[in-house]
Each structure stands twice: as structure tokens, then as C-alpha cells.
Amino acid sequence: MSVLSSKNILLGVTAGIAAYKTAHLVRLFIKAGANVKVVMTPASKEFVTPLTLSTLSKNPVVSTFYDKEDENEQWNSHVDLGLWADYMVVAPATANTLSKMANGVCDNLLLATYLSAKCNVYFAPAMDLDMYQHPTTKLSVDKLQSFGNVFIPPSSGELASGLVGEGRMEEPENIVSFIENDIIRGLPLFNKQVLITAGPTYEAIDPVRFIGNHSSGKMGFELAKSAANLGAKVYLITGPSNEKVNHSLIQRIDVVSAEEMYTEVHKLYSLVDIAILSAAVADYKPSVVSSIKIKKAENTMTIELEKTHDILASLGKIKIAQFLVGFALETNNEIENAMIKLKKKNLDLIVLNSLQDKGAGFQKETNKVTIIDKFEKISEFSLKSKAAVATDIFNEILNKIYA
Numbered sequence: 001m002s003v004l005s006s007k008n009i010l011l012g013v014t015a016g017i018a019a020y021k022t023a024h025l026v027r028l029f030i031k032a033g034a035n036v037k038v039v040m041t042p043a044s045k046e047f048v049t050p051l052t053l054s055t056l057s058k059n060p061v062v063s064t065f066y067d068k069e070d071e072n073e074q075w076n077s078h079v080d081l082g083l084w085a086d087y088m089v090v091a092p093a094t095a096n097t098l099s100k101m102a103n104g105v106c107d108n109l110l111l112a113t114y115l116s117a118k119c120n121v122y123f124a125p126a127m128d129l130d131m132y133q134h135p136t137t138k139l140s141v142d143k144l145q146s147f148g149n150v151f152i153p154p155s156s157g158e159l160a161s162g163l164v165g166e167g168r169m170e171e172p173e174n175i176v177s178f179i180e181n182d183i184i185r186g187l188p189l190f191n192k193q194v195l196i197t198a199g200p201t202y203e204a205i206d207p208v209r210f211i212g213n214h215s216s217g218k219m220g221f222e223l224a225k226s227a228a229n230l231g232a233k234v235y236l237i238t239g240p241s242n243e244k245v246n247h248s249l250i251q252r253i254d255v256v257s258a259e260e261m262y263t264e265v266h267k268l269y270s271l272v273d274i275a276i277l278s279a280a281v282a283d284y285k286p287s288v289v290s291s292i293k294i295k296k297a298e299n300t301m302t303i304e305l306e307k308t309h310d311i312l313a314s315l316g317k318i319k320i321a322q323f324l325v326g327f328a329l330e331t332n333n334e335i336e337n338a339m340i341k342l343k344k345k346n347l348d349l350i351v352l353n354s355l356q357d358k359g360a361g362f363q364k365e366t367n368k369v370t371i372i373d374k375f376e377k378i379s380e381f382s383l384k385s386k387a388a389v390a391t392d393i394f395n396e397i398l399n400k401i402y403a
């Protein structure tokens, strides 16, 4: 998953030969999970057809304030388009459009939309090398950057004129990764590393049987997605789970038993800034694991169990600067028990789930949590999706680490 997933991208296309590459650019934005709308300057339609871009973007393409030939004549609102966009990308940006953008000229729908947009604006120039070198173009680029617009530099190479030099619009793949990296750099957890445990653990009895629990891992996976969407590099250490994750910032590490989870967590703990242990780790495991399948014999059977490592408590003991978050699943005296765990395991936050709350707990899509910090401040949250709970948890963490 890309940071562009579910974001609204407004692509502004102007009249340069590189406009033919915008068909590919739209495809890449769509592939990254973004919603795409395209606004074109009238002249750019000579280089790439609105039909191509509307088919690829799955949205109507606009280039004028209204369409004279359309009997339903509808006003294309630049204000609505500008407000819809999370990001506006002007690519290719010709010398003419750059200069107009830099000087507040507003003689077409693309420029009016640019002036109305409140979002981040990226521009990828494309022109012949002498035009690109001209002081007035440099001035436009500098001016746009001084407005906070983000410059995607052109590359060097053969130009449509046959000349060789700087001025080629950056390749669509590079435009997309440039924007993704720029967004990630501006996110609150950029440069932070986060470790998350998720799912159940399975403790083997023999080659075919184990002791496990009903945890789906969903809460941990949602936490991992939230952390990655905030720009963090995430290590997701998960017990057996059917949950799937596909995000360039998430490294999934699969484990089976509590012992394996303990080992993987300790390999990474010294690297991370935040650790959130949401896994439902088995507290006990069979003292002896049979190497062959145990045969049915007596009417009763006893399996001796021994304690597993308490992973969370072990991290609390060696904590240096890590922000450590644990979960507590309780059925009675919830707040009191959670506070005891918070202190005993040396945590910064504990997230309490009560099995008494309907809609909360294992195998559910929703959760209802209470978050308690180390100063015993208690924040209660309503029943919501596990994705929304993950957002609440990270809001609390961000408030604490950036307080």
C-alpha cells in the first residue's frame, strides 16, 4: 500500500509533448490506490485526449468552465475541484503555465483551480532546454517554491526538439515516488521505527496439536497500517493470522510460538522508538513437546505447562528511550488490573479492552478501549472499528511523544 492510497489527486495537464506520458502517470496514481481527477488546459488536448485520461482516471476530465456543446451545460467549479484535492500535481508544467501560476494569472480552469487549491501542489516542468535555462523560468520556479509548491526537477536527455539537455519531464514512476517520499518526509512518524506484535501464539503439544487462542491479529495489523500511514518504518511481528498487509513501510515477520516472538522482538527492540505489544501471547506452554503424535490412551490426560517469557515485561526492564505500549484484556476490576500491569511492566501507555463490552475483543471488527497513561490519566473511547481505534491510539502516542 502506498501513502497515496485513498488520497484525492488532481492532475493538471498543460500543453507540452510530455503530456502523452500523463496516461501512464494516471495509471500509476490509480495503481497506488489514489482517486484521480484531471484538469487540462485547452491546448493540452492536442497532445493527449481527454477520453484517454477520463477512461484511465475513471472520472470526467475538465478543461473549461462550461462546455458550450453540452446541452446540459454544467458549470465546472474550480473551487470544488481545488477543495476536493489532497494533492494537486501539475505535470507537465510548461514555461507558460509556470509563469502564469507564479504571477496569479487565471485565464483557464487549471489556473483558477490552482489558485483555489488549499492542498500541497507539486509541479513537474517540461520544456526545451533553452526555455528551461531562461531566467524568467528560473524566476517562476523559485517563486512557486517560495509559495510552498513543490518542484519536481526535470531530467536531462533527448528533448522533442532533438536537442539534448535539461528539460525532460521526470518519468511518471519517478514523479510518483518523488511525491510519495515527500509526503512520508512530512509525516509525524517519519524517521521513526515502530515495533508491533500481533495475533495469537501457538504452543506445540506434539507435531499436530497446539495450545492457541482466538486472536485474529486484526488490531495489531491496523496499528501497523496506522503507523506506516504516519510515515514510520514498521516491524510487524505476528503469530499465525489470516490478516494481510501490503505496505512499503511495513516489514512483516511471521512467528508461531511465544518463544519465537520473544526472540524476534528482542532482535529489533534496541532499534525502535515505539513498541506496541498487542499480541495475545500464550502465558503457558507445554513443558515437553512430543516429537511424535501422542496416541489416545487413558480416559484423562494431563499436560504439564510452564510459563512463557512475558515479552512486554522483559521490554519494560530494558527500556531506554522507547515508548512502550501494552494491552490488557480484562474481565473484571478492569481499570485496577490494567493500572497494575502498567506499573509492573514499566509501560508508558496501556490499552484496556474489557470482555464485558459488547463488540470488543477477539475475532471482532470493532473494539472499545480505555487508554491509561503512566500518570494514571484515563481516556475512554466509544465502540469503533479497529482501524479507528488504531488512529486513537496513535493520536495518544503522538500527543505524548511530541508534548
Ligand code: CTP
Residues within 6 Å of the ligand: 197, 258, 277, 278, 279, 280, 281, 282, 283, 308, 309, 310, 311, 312, 313, 325, 326, 327, 328, 329, 330, 341
Ligand atoms: N504479553 C506478552 N507476553 C506474554 C503475555 C502477555 O508480551 N507472555 C503482553 C501482551 O501482548 C499484552 C500484555 O502483555 O500487551 C498484557 O497481556 P494480558 O494477557 O492482558 O496480561 P498478562 O500480563 O498475560 O496477565 P494475565 O493474563 O494474568 O491477565
